[in-house]
Amino acid sequence: MKFNGRNIHVDPSAQVGLGVKLGDNVTVYPNVVIKDGAIICNDVVLGEPTSEFYSNSSYSNPQTIIGANSLIRSHAIIYAGVELGDNFSCGHRVTVREFTVMENCCRIGSYSDVQQRVSLGSYSWIHSGVFVPNQTKIGCHVMIYPHVIFTDDRTPPSDDLSAPIIRDFAQVGAHSTILPGVIVGRHTLVGAGSVVTKSVADFMCVVGNPADVKMDVRDIKLEDGSAAYPWPRRFSRGMPWCQEGFDNWLKGTKTRLE
Amino acid sequence: MKFNGRNIHVDPSAQVGLGVKLGDNVTVYPNVVIKDGAIICNDVVLGEPTSEFYSNSSYSNPQTIIGANSLIRSHAIIYAGVELGDNFSCGHRVTVREFTVMENCCRIGSYSDVQQRVSLGSYSWIHSGVFVPNQTKIGCHVMIYPHVIFTDDRTPPSDDLSAPIIRDFAQVGAHSTILPGVIVGRHTLVGAGSVVTKSVADFMCVVGNPADVKMDVRDIKLEDGSAAYPWPRRFSRGMPWCQEGFDNWLKGTKTRLE
Amino acid sequence: MKFNGRNIHVDPSAQVGLGVKLGDNVTVYPNVVIKDGAIICNDVVLGEPTSEFYSNSSYSNPQTIIGANSLIRSHAIIYAGVELGDNFSCGHRVTVREFTVMENCCRIGSYSDVQQRVSLGSYSWIHSGVFVPNQTKIGCHVMIYPHVIFTDDRTPPSDDLSAPIIRDFAQVGAHSTILPGVIVGRHTLVGAGSVVTKSVADFMCVVGNPADVKMDVRDIKLEDGSAAYPWPRRFSRGMPWCQEGFDNWLKGTKTRLE
Numbered sequence: 001m002k003f004n005g006r007n008i009h010v011d012p013s014a015q016v017g018l019g020v021k022l023g024d025n026v027t028v029y030p031n032v033v034i035k036d037g038a039i040i041c042n043d044v045v046l047g048e049p050t051s052e053f054y055s056n057s058s059y060s061n062p063q064t065i066i067g068a069n070s071l072i073r074s075h076a077i078i079y080a081g082v083e084l085g086d087n088f089s090c091g092h093r094v095t096v097r098e099f100t101v102m103e104n105c106c107r108i109g110s111y112s113d114v115q116q117r118v119s120l121g122s123y124s125w126i127h128s129g130v131f132v133p134n135q136t137k138i139g140c141h142v143m144i145y146p147h148v149i150f151t152d153d154r155t156p157p158s159d160d161l162s163a164p165i166i167r168d169f170a171q172v173g174a175h176s177t178i179l180p181g182v183i184v185g186r187h188t189l190v191g192a193g194s195v196v197t198k199s200v201a202d203f204m205c206v207v208g209n210p211a212d213v214k215m216d217v218r219d220i221k222l223e224d225g226s227a228a229y230p231w232p233r234r235f236s237r238g239m240p241w242c243q244e245g246f247d248n249w250l251k252g253t254k255t256r257l258e
Numbered sequence: 259m260k261f262n263g264r265n266i267h268v269d270p271s272a273q274v275g276l277g278v279k280l281g282d283n284v285t286v287y288p289n290v291v292i293k294d295g296a297i298i299c300n301d302v303v304l305g306e307p308t309s310e311f312y313s314n315s316s317y318s319n320p321q322t323i324i325g326a327n328s329l330i331r332s333h334a335i336i337y338a339g340v341e342l343g344d345n346f347s348c349g350h351r352v353t354v355r356e357f358t359v360m361e362n363c364c365r366i367g368s369y370s371d372v373q374q375r376v377s378l379g380s381y382s383w384i385h386s387g388v389f390v391p392n393q394t395k396i397g398c399h400v401m402i403y404p405h406v407i408f409t410d411d412r413t414p415p416s417d418d419l420s421a422p423i424i425r426d427f428a429q430v431g432a433h434s435t436i437l438p439g440v441i442v443g444r445h446t447l448v449g450a451g452s453v454v455t456k457s458v459a460d461f462m463c464v465v466g467n468p469a470d471v472k473m474d475v476r477d478i479k480l481e482d483g484s485a486a487y488p489w490p491r492r493f494s495r496g497m498p499w500c501q502e503g504f505d506n507w508l509k510g511t512k513t514r515l516e
Numbered sequence: 517m518k519f520n521g522r523n524i525h526v527d528p529s530a531q532v533g534l535g536v537k538l539g540d541n542v543t544v545y546p547n548v549v550i551k552d553g554a555i556i557c558n559d560v561v562l563g564e565p566t567s568e569f570y571s572n573s574s575y576s577n578p579q580t581i582i583g584a585n586s587l588i589r590s591h592a593i594i595y596a597g598v599e600l601g602d603n604f605s606c607g608h609r610v611t612v613r614e615f616t617v618m619e620n621c622c623r624i625g626s627y628s629d630v631q632q633r634v635s636l637g638s639y640s641w642i643h644s645g646v647f648v649p650n651q652t653k654i655g656c657h658v659m660i661y662p663h664v665i666f667t668d669d670r671t672p673p674s675d676d677l678s679a680p681i682i683r684d685f686a687q688v689g690a691h692s693t694i695l696p697g698v699i700v701g702r703h704t705l706v707g708a709g710s711v712v713t714k715s716v717a718d719f720m721c722v723v724g725n726p727a728d729v730k731m732d733v734r735d736i737k738l739e740d741g742s743a744a745y746p747w748p749r750r751f752s753r754g755m756p757w758c759q760e761g762f763d764n765w766l767k768g769t770k771t772r773l774e
Contacts, residue, residue: 110371113626113644128371128389131644131662143415146389147407149663149691151708155744156687157659157751171414175407175435177691177709192409193435193453195709209467209725228413235415368629386629401673404647405665429672433665433693450667451693451711467725486671493673
């Protein structure tokens with residue numbers, strides 16, 4: 001059905017691991033390392049040359065790393081210099097710009113546009129249609145919901161940029177906007193459609209435009225009356241604590257939680 | 259100019275109707291039915307296998323149906339299990355995920371991302387860049403304007419999801435956000451940029467973040483002093499009442515309006 | 517690395533200038549003029565036929581012009597009838613619909629969707645994921661940041677449309693929404709996440725939903741205490757005053773500033 005070997009162009013300098021599958025019309029530019037077991041779907045581009053390629057005749061493509069067992073869906077464009085950890089997966093038509101680094105087990109939704117030199121901690125999930133500007137720092141186990149927009153310029157236009165920092169376990173609701181330099185604390189919940197204009201402490205729930213603190217997330221209850229947050233105590237799908245539970249996992253882990 | 263027959267791959271199990279046109283680089287996966295007169299533009303993918311394909315070696319592709327006289331513009335990805343009614347049309351780079359069902363005469367704008375098991379009633383139009391999560395229910399003659407974001411999780415992250423319901427004839431303004439479980443009533447107008455946090459009764463106009471009722475839509479006047487709503491009395495392009503007028507059409511129709 | 521001449525389809529009626537590079541899988545439809553030195557990356561479509569093509573058997577493709585030294589990144593779709601000035605550049609998967617005209621030195625970010633008969637003045641930059649409806653008028657040296665949405669219908673749905681007008685030097689912050697008929701003044705700054713419901717005078721800074729005037733931009737200071745606005749006095753990268761400075765350039769220019 002897929003992986004028919006049609007019209008694939010892999011630069012001779014690329015290293016393709018064991019069991020890697022390459023879809024039709026895939027392009028792999030120089031100096032890309034695809035680790036074992038990765039699945040690269042149709043029309044994906046790996047190691048897309050940076051803008052310098054067009055102006056510098058002695059350009060050479062920096063090394064790009066695609067983690068083991070990654071699943072990259074069709075039409076994604078992964079720029080040169082990107083490092084994606086193991087078990088990475090993404091939707092269709094994703095763009096990841098040069099020198100962005102993602103740790104293991106990250107996910108990126110369709111149409112998301114991750115700019116240069118972004119860092120994404122392990123087990124963080126960015127959903128569809130998200131815009132992440134240069135040098136944004138996102139921790140581990142963070143979830144960014146659809147069409148969240150991060151910004152980095154306090155006095156546009158300028159070259160004095162200051163991207164947001166999103167700490168471990170934070171949940172950033174759909175369609176919210178995070179202003180330049182804002183730090184979103186650990187376990188924080190940003191409500192959908194909010195405009196976050198100043199930093200938010202750990203464990204706060206903020207909503208609105210401009211976003212205000214509404215409550216401590218630890219006071220949010222599920223319908224059965226139990227505490228909804230910290231969320232890792234009730235949600236473990238795809239997370240490293242899915243076997244032993246969050247509290248046991250925390251004891252055995254050097255975590256950034258504390 | 260188009261339809262040169264280059265690099266087209268159609269699975270032998272696919273059924274291609276009379277007068278169907280297939281653009282260059284089109285891929286049709288197993289078990290797709292393309293009804294008569296459909297135009298499938300360049301680089302479109304029909305019957306894209308679901309995620310299960312990558313993990314289940316005995317995967318078989320569910321049936322996909324593309325309605326008669328549909329026009330699917332380039333780079334759209336229609337997943338397996340989708341059913342699109344007759345006269346469907348869409349823009350470029352649309353994604354429609356598995357088991358979503360659209361009735362006749364629906365339209366989807368470029369870059370829109372319609373997730374799984376969504377239902378869309380006849381003559382409903384979704385404009386560009388809209389995100390529609392799993393199981394969202396949208397009625398007939400509904401218009402969703404550009405970059406509207408629907409959400410489905412009250413306590414993110416969770417697997418206890420509750421997508422919005424949008425009733426017949428509703429108008430959801432550009433760039434608005436609809437919170438989980440919200441029901442948007444019939445003939446309702448959601449103003450552009452609103453964040454709708456609770457359900458809205460029929461015929462209401464809501465605006466703001468959070469959205470509040472501003473007025474009854476039947477009190478909104480056009481510049482000439484006539485009533486702007488219910489809109490079907492003054493707008494009929496592409497609608498089934500375009501010949502006889504809305505009120506006559508209503509009399510002859512089992513409608514969901516009343 | 518790129519420009520291997522694979523699978524390129526150029527209509528014989530197209531005029532391809534000196535030094536033009538065409539990436540793999542590029543399609544050039546009839547009546548396209550590509551001026552000297554333009555770089556057209558992989559999978560780009562130039563002169564995409566309008567909707568009339570599908571219904572009118574005597575359709576002929578209107579002339580499309582791609583300016584000299586343009587850089588069009590992969591998967592962009594430029595419709596027939598578009599005129600792009602010299603030194604145009606754009607990101608990936610951009611759509612520019614028919615009869616839109618851009619003056620010299622414009623830039624469009626990835627995923628942006630520019631509709632029909634839009635006009636964009638010289639040196640204006642539209643960032644990623646922006647939606648620009650039919651007939652929007654954008655001046656010179658304007659910057660539109662990511663995921664700004666312009667709207668054009670006061671009483672949706674209707675065919676009585678009124679797109680916004682954005683005057684020279686305006687800065688429209690990320691994720692903001694501009695309502696129909698709004699005029700954004702010269703040197704105005706719209707804060708990120710704002711919903712602009714009424715016209716804004718020159719030099720105003722507006723923020724919020726609905727957006728209110730917060731201050732005169734000329735009272736915004738940089739960290740060193742100097743005036744941040746008018747921005748051209750401190751930012752010149754890519755602008756025509758980058759050699760001589762803004763005030764000297766103004767003296768020598770018939771400008772729309774005054």
